[in-house]
Amino acid sequence: MSKTLNITLVGVGGQGTLLASEILCRVALASGRDVKKSEVHGMAQRGGSVVSQVRIGEKVHSPLIALGETDILIAFEKVEALRYAHFLGPDGIAMVNDQEIRPVTVSSGQAEWPEDLDGMLRSTFPKLEVIHALAIACELGNVRAVNLVMIGALADHLDIEDSIWRDAIAALVKPQFVELNLKAFEAGRAAHRSASS
Amino acid sequence: MVANRKVLSGNEAIAHAAWAAGVSVASAYPGTPSTEILETIAKSFPVGAGLQVPPQQESIYAEWSVNEKVAMEVAIGASFAGARALTAMKHVGLNVALDPLMTFAYIGATGGLVVVCADDPGMHSSQNEQDNRALAKFARVPMLEPSDSQECYDMTLLAFEISEEFNIPVILRTTTRVSHSSSIVDLAVFERRPRGERVYEKDMTRTVMVPMFARKMRVELQGKLAKLADYTEKTPLQRIERGSRIGIITSGVSYQYAREAFADASILKVGMTFPLPKRLIREFAKSVDKLYVVEEGDAYLEEQILAMGVAIEHPSISLRIGELDPDRLERLAAEVYGLPPLKPKEAVGNLPARPPVLCPGCSHRGVFYALSRLKAIVMGDIGCYSLGAFAPLSAMDSIVCMGASIGNAHGMQKAGQAGRVAAVIGDSTFFHSGITGLLNLVYNRGASTIIVLDNRTTAMTGHQDHPGTGRTLMGDQTVETLVEDVARGVGVKRVRVIDPYNLEETYNVLAEEIDSPEPSVVVSKRPCVLADRTRTFQQHRIDLEACKACGACLKLGCPAIEVIDSPDADAEKRKTRINRVLCVGCGMCLQVCKFDAIKETSL
Numbered sequence: 001m002s003k004t005l006n007i008t009l010v011g012v013g014g015q016g017t018l019l020a021s022e023i024l025c026r027v028a029l030a031s032g033r034d035v036k037k038s039e040v041h042g043m044a045q046r047g048g049s050v051v052s053q054v055r056i057g058e059k060v061h062s063p064l065i066a067l068g069e070t071d072i073l074i075a076f077e078k079v080e081a082l083r084y085a086h087f088l089g090p091d092g093i094a095m096v097n098d099q100e101i102r103p104v105t106v107s108s109g110q111a112e113w114p115e116d117l118d119g120m121l122r123s124t125f126p127k128l129e130v131i132h133a134l135a136i137a138c139e140l141g142n143v144r145a146v147n148l149v150m151i152g153a154l155a156d157h158l159d160i161e162d163s164i165w166r167d168a169i170a171a172l173v174k175p176q177f178v179e180l181n182l183k184a185f186e187a188g189r190a191a192h193r194s195a196s197s
Numbered sequence: 198m199v200a201n202r203k204v205l206s207g208n209e210a211i212a213h214a215a216w217a218a219g220v221s222v223a224s225a226y227p228g229t230p231s232t233e234i235l236e237t238i239a240k241s242f243p244v245g246a247g248l249q250v251p252p253q254q255e256s257i258y259a260e261w262s263v264n265e266k267v268a269m270e271v272a273i274g275a276s277f278a279g280a281r282a283l284t285a286m287k288h289v290g291l292n293v294a295l296d297p298l299m300t301f302a303y304i305g306a307t308g309g310l311v312v313v314c315a316d317d318p319g320m321h322s323s324q325n326e327q328d329n330r331a332l333a334k335f336a337r338v339p340m341l342e343p344s345d346s347q348e349c350y351d352m353t354l355l356a357f358e359i360s361e362e363f364n365i366p367v368i369l370r371t372t373t374r375v376s377h378s379s380s381i382v383d384l385a386v387f388e389r390r391p392r393g394e395r396v397y398e399k400d401m402t403r404t405v406m407v408p409m410f411a412r413k414m415r416v417e418l419q420g421k422l423a424k425l426a427d428y429t430e431k432t433p434l435q436r437i438e439r440g441s442r443i444g445i446i447t448s449g450v451s452y453q454y455a456r457e458a459f460a461d462a463s464i465l466k467v468g469m470t471f472p473l474p475k476r477l478i479r480e481f482a483k484s485v486d487k488l489y490v491v492e493e494g495d496a497y498l499e500e501q502i503l504a505m506g507v508a509i510e511h512p513s514i515s516l517r518i519g520e521l522d523p524d525r526l527e528r529l530a531a532e533v534y535g536l537p538p539l540k541p542k543e544a545v546g547n548l549p550a551r552p553p554v555l556c557p558g559c560s561h562r563g564v565f566y567a568l569s570r571l572k573a574i575v576m577g578d579i580g581c582y583s584l585g586a587f588a589p590l591s592a593m594d595s596i597v598c599m600g601a602s603i604g605n606a607h608g609m610q611k612a613g614q615a616g617r618v619a620a621v622i623g624d625s626t627f628f629h630s631g632i633t634g635l636l637n638l639v640y641n642r643g644a645s646t647i648i649v650l651d652n653r654t655t656a657m658t659g660h661q662d663h664p665g666t667g668r669t670l671m672g673d674q675t676v677e678t679l680v681e682d683v684a685r686g687v688g689v690k691r692v693r694v695i696d697p698y699n700l701e702e703t704y705n706v707l708a709e710e711i712d713s714p715e716p717s718v719v720v721s722k723r724p725c726v727l728a729d730r731t732r733t734f735q736q737h738r739i740d741l742e743a744c745k746a747c748g749a750c751l752k753l754g755c756p757a758i759e760v761i762d763s764p765d766a767d768a769e770k771r772k773t774r775i776n777r778v779l780c781v782g783c784g785m786c787l788q789v790c791k792f793d794a795i796k797e798t799s800l
Contacts, residue, residue, distance in 0.1 A: 012551065013553075022204075022379075025204040025379055026204060028204075029202060029203075029204050029381055034380075034381060035204060035379075035380065035381060036345070036378060036379065036380045037204070037378060037379040037380070038374060038377065038378040038379075039377060039378075040321045040322075040373065040377060047551070047553060047554055047556070047756060048551055048552060048553040049551040060380070061453045061454075061456045061457040062453045062454050062456075062457045062523050063345070063374055063378035063380070063450070063453065064374065064454075064522050064523050065523065066522070066523035066524050066527055067524050067542045068542040069523075079548055079549065079551075080551075082545045082548055083544070083545070083548050083551075085544070085545050086542040086543060086544045086545070102549075102759070103549055103550065103551040103552075104552075104554050104754075104756040105549050105550050105551070105552065106549045107756065107758070107759035107760060107776070108589070108751055108754070108758075108759075108760060109751075109760045109771065110588075111549035111550060112549065113549060114547070114548070114549075120545070124545060
């Protein structure tokens, strides 16, 4: 039996991590694998830190991933990447969106924003992949497409047919946004390919 | 059978099963982690099932009841009529609904009745982590515990069969990680069961629970339990997975963690946890060398197994307080197998916290800002406004349970508490269980001020309708009950309605009412900014020339107002700016700036 693939998605409420994890579930189902996803609802809309976990394999039991057993950490925001760094395994890959969102604790002066965030990311994650998802999404004309750029970059790591990804995206986003989201997905995958070749 | 596979959350799976089981009536009050069950029923069926069938006959009638007790009573009424009914609630909701359930257990179900109770171990979104398995045993009603979405679907269907076979309500008990995790469900032949032949038959000796009949039904309930004790030994809900001589008894999501951490152990997975399969447990215990109980929350299984005289191991790793997770199970497994203790994985330190906050433009902010200035003691309640307790507003002093604020304020006042005392309660919470507290306050000559934060929705659980919105769960227009009318109706003479965006009016009215010796109700009326999509607005900006860095605007605790980084780190006073992505133009900051530094701006 092949090993279960553990993916943890983290970000800030409102960034679209839930849609991203839903796409992963549908892709896993369509490619004949078992899948479990776990997330907590309630506070996400209030700008808090959000985490969602997806496990894909032959047979998945626990909906939660043990600490230090995440294979791929997908962070939609830099500080959130660091907050969940201990979730990642020693050989795990951190895919980090090059975006900073300051919480109210910093804007109101109660806490300090880390000075050398990029340095901290480099020293924390031996396998760090910085994805310029925000810049790519802005180029495509919609900041909200960040999540699909990240999913596109992730797709480059996984051996799953292109049509399965496209069907899942088309099924889960509103009809008027399908084209934009497919473009974002392609752009994310292309950016990852050129960065790793 | 054809495979019909979907990825569904536990809650969505229960909703699908309700449709397939032929449920006629579904009722609930929203509460995390149970809310999506009724939302899915209302949204998806019958249309989502791909079947265009006439409403009334083939769809489920679904409603947001005003509270869990009423929801339970509505479901009981449907069961009396011979129809299948489902009611769903979070764990603390069952406290509210326990009164009708305790007695309906005696009467028993005509149409199948399933109570879905979603517990929240670890308190992701709750005020306590009570383990409601004790309540099934207490009420003497059967309980099933699914461990993933497929089981949520299968067990809901089976729960209706058990309910009708034994004429008894059945509890389906989930937890946050079952309700809010998604996994693959094979819906197989997804067809709606036609309504059965059961009808209401008049027999007062079975339905009128005066003492003489209740005594008879109490004995009859015991007879049903004896039959269920036999059923629980034989049902496929109980499953033994044979492995090594290390044995584990477990239920619910704990099974999933245990199965993964103890790959080779023998496991007795108990799917029906009341009544317990005692013979099966004894046989299983005999077949292993060491027996462990893996359960989340209270020692529900453990105490009953120990009372049977069956020996179990007592590892040093406690599973008792908080949520179980794979890490606790890995530590337990390390102890059981005599492996070195796991190295804790250290988190990166000194990161700025990202707590949830009242949204920019939140209509509760104006009230909390005034209460903060009034230095009032504020009895609080359950909702988004719990965030008003935190700095810089720091204007809420208690949270107990739904509706508690009003009785709490009244009791404090009667105890002679010095200073200003008030209560805040949301609109949905007021309709849920604030009205009786208000009536009590008026009747008993209280003097408290009750502030109803009326944002026209049930915000915290994701914007559900309630009696004040004029719309039902199924999208129909209905009577829009006004909080101020209810207040006058129960006898409150001083009733005021304010706009919390108007800070001066809010402060003046609250000061006047709190200081008055009569009971009063202040309705702070303004729709939730997240729900009100029709609103247009002008954003604001801060004129840095005019800003004197006094910090008055920061006392609002608005996430859109940011302190500007100063090159001089020692500078005590720092000027502020407004984040254009976050600002929704509520205009509260404009009212608190004494230097006219905040101005409206066009985008």
